[in-house]
Amino acid sequence: MTGSIIINNLAGLLVITSVLTIVVRGVPQSIGILSLQSLVLVMIFFAIGYNFGAHELYTWGITAFVTKVILVPLIMYKSFCKMREANIEGSLIPVWAIIMISAIIVLVCYFVVEPVKLPMITELKxxxxxxxxxxxxxxLCIVSQRNIIKQIFGYCLMENGAHLTLALLAYRVPEIVEVGITTDAIFAVIVMSYFARRIYKVLNTLDANKLNVLKG
Structure with a gap:
């Protein structure tokens, strides 16, 4: 029971770091918070693996630490931190609304998962x-932010959420699948970072609202 409480509390930290990633203005700060969130995710993997005998999650945790905690933030930092417009807020809705909507989302999801009946999920709903x-x-981050970099952060948040869902529902998949799941974020971030840099180089802007005209 104590282990389940710790895991549930760690999950609460994921929500806090998600909101902070969206609302914090500076890109270096957002990258740092995202890296911290990934570290919390790794801790959840190890905690679940230890408390529920899901030793497959140890591989998930080690791979996620290398990719999500170290490599992805490093790639993003080197790609974005020198861009002039990287720290522009560019949010379509105010901070208080983002916080409120995030809380409502988590509350609704709790009622959605209430009927789920699986051995591990019973204590980890x-x-x-x-x-x-x-x-x-x-x-929410993707649709509410005008800044392209913030939208990439939104993808990383979605990927972390999907990764945790898979860890809870399909933790016994073969290890090669686990490694593939945890490394896909690197390739996606590399591709998105490349296009973001190209857009900035050609159009000198990171505002997605200004990219509504195609030029041949």
Whole structure:
């Protein structure tokens, strides 16, 4: 029971770091918070693996630490921190609304997962609710932010939420699948970072609202 409480509390930290990633203005700060969130995710993997005998999650945790905690933030930092417009707020809705919507999302997800009856999920329904809500908060980040870099952060939030959901529902998949799931974020961030840099180089802007005209 104590282990479940710790895991559920760690899941609560995921929500807090998600909201902070969206509302914090500076890109270096957002990258740092995202890296911290990934570290919390790794801690959840190890805690679930230890408390429920899901030793497959140890591989998930090690791979996620290398990719999500170290490599992805490093790639984003080197790609974005020197861009002149990287720290522009560019939010379509105020901070208080983002916080309120995020809380409502997690609450609704909790009621959605209430009927789920699985051995591990019985004690970790708050974690499952957070994992689904985390995905939706990432989507909220994408649709509410004008800054392209912030939208990439939104993708990373969605990916972390989906990763946690898979860890809860399909943790016994073969290890090669686990490694593939945890490394896909690197390739996605590399591709998105490349296009963001190209857009900035050609159009000198990171405002998605200014990219509504195609030029041949």
């Amino acid at each position: 708050p974690v499952l609710a957070v994992s689904l809500g985390h995905f939706m908060i990432g989507l």
